[in-house]
Every structure is written in structure tokens, then in C-alpha cells.
Amino acid sequence: MDNQNLSAFIIVAENKSFSEAAYVLDVTQSTISKRIALLESQVGKKLFDRIARRVALTEAGQELLPRARRILKEYANALQAINDLSGNVSGILRLAISHHLGLHRLPDLLKIFSKTYPDVVLDIEFMDSEKAYERVMQAKSEIGIITLGSEIHPNIHKKEIWDDPLKFVCSEDHALSKLLDPELEDLANFPVILPGLNTYTGRIVQNIFQYRQISLVTPMSTNYLETISKMVEIGLGWSVLPETLTKNLHSLSVNHTSIKRQLGYICHTKHTLSNAGVAFLSLLDQQCEIEVNL
Known part of the structure; x- marks a missing residue:
């Protein structure tokens, strides 16, 4: 089976559209149709049902999809393994990075890595930490740079690089800003804006209040910390944010509580790192040593 045909099949299946697959692969829709037709000819079965302007996998297509993904993954792994035998640091390095780390912690490191290893192509996807974790678990990304959760699968190796203190914050003119040493109970009287409970950060904050059996008023939620910072700044509620996002906000000294x-x-x-992956982790480990010595 031709890799291009398998790739076209996977992209059509994921997007449920020939035209969208053509856009993703930067080819014509006619090219996509020909590749799918060739693949259907090879397997002797129809792979898609065409319904209106959308397509859906047939039973044969559903059987082929996970196998097609494995074939392309093994092919990519084989190419990378052969390339790594030379000792060269090159090829594609797939990274899954949390939005916050991508904005506030990694730009300089990524710049250094790109300059040091110009033959490496960085394939970076920015997402919530929880989704990045799943991508590494599924071997879709080689390395994840994320907020580390307390529960980690035995097959996942983790290493802390940065301590990230969180601050209770509100706007400069919020009623809470007038309190010298507010208690958690004081905060609970006002609306809070937090990441969802599906995020590590959201659960950290919620657990503190649940432990004290304090209910929170949460009229809105978003997983983007930069958005939360702006909403807090205009007075829509208080929150808990990293120090990097508290520049225009009032920090609250909450009694006996630090996060x-x-x-x-x-x-x-269980997956062997590529030479590029090893080099990138080495750079992160160096950053860890710098943080320890600060």
C-alpha cells in the first residue's frame, strides 16, 4: 500500500471531507479522489460512503483506519531509527506543549534548539496539558512539556523543570483588594474564574476549597490562563494565576494558603527517543540545573 494513499485515507476519515483533506495535504480534490480510488482498488472494498457533502467510513474503512495509522507510524519510526544510526541529530521532532508554557517558558529554549540543530524539523502542537499527556501516551508526540499532574501512568517518565507559584488575584478596584488578609471564606463570597476541572490547575484550586468544605461561585470557566487574566483585570471575578500573568492585577495575601x-x-x-528527542531533553535538563541554582 502506498504511503500517500494511506495518508489521504486517514486525513479524509478524520475530516469527513475530501475537500478538507485536499486543503490539509495541499493537493487538489481530484488527487485525493484518485488516491482513495487506488486504495479501494487494492483492498477490494469501498472505504467511504458519500452522504451529501460529507463522507463516512464503511465497515471496511473502520477496519483499515487503525491499521493504516500503525503502518504510517511504523514507517516513520523505521526512517527515524535508520537516520539515528548515523548519530546525526535530524528528522522530525514531535512536541506537545501546553499553551502557557509555549508562551512563557519555552520560546528561548526552542530558539536555542533550532539554532543548534538546524536539521531538526520541529512539529509542535499547542494544547491543554491533559491533551498533551494523552498524545504522549498514544505515541503521537515524542515529548510533552506540560503542567505535571500527581497521577502519572507507570509507562510515563516525568521530570519537573520549573516551580510555578500561583497567586490569588483580583482587579485593583475589586472589593477583595480592600481586605488586608482575606480568608478563603471571603473569596468564596465573590465570583471566581477558573480553568475547568478537567485541568490540573483547576483541580488544584478546587481541591483546596473542597477540603475546607467551601463552595465557590463559578459563573464562567476557560482553560486559557491569558483569557482568565484579562477577565480578572476588568473585574469579572477573582482567580488563581501564575506570577507571569499577574502584572496588572492585585495579589491577595490569603491566610495560610500557598499554591x-x-x-x-x-x-x-516504552518508546525509544530519537536523537533529536534526546538532544531536546538534554537542553531541558540543563534548564532544570539552572532553575535549581537560582
């Missing part, structure tokens, strides 16, 4: 996150990287222990 921090662990930021770092994860990789899968």
Missing part, C-alpha cells in the same frame, strides 16, 4: 504547580516534561518509557 504552586510543577511544570516539566514527559516521555513514554
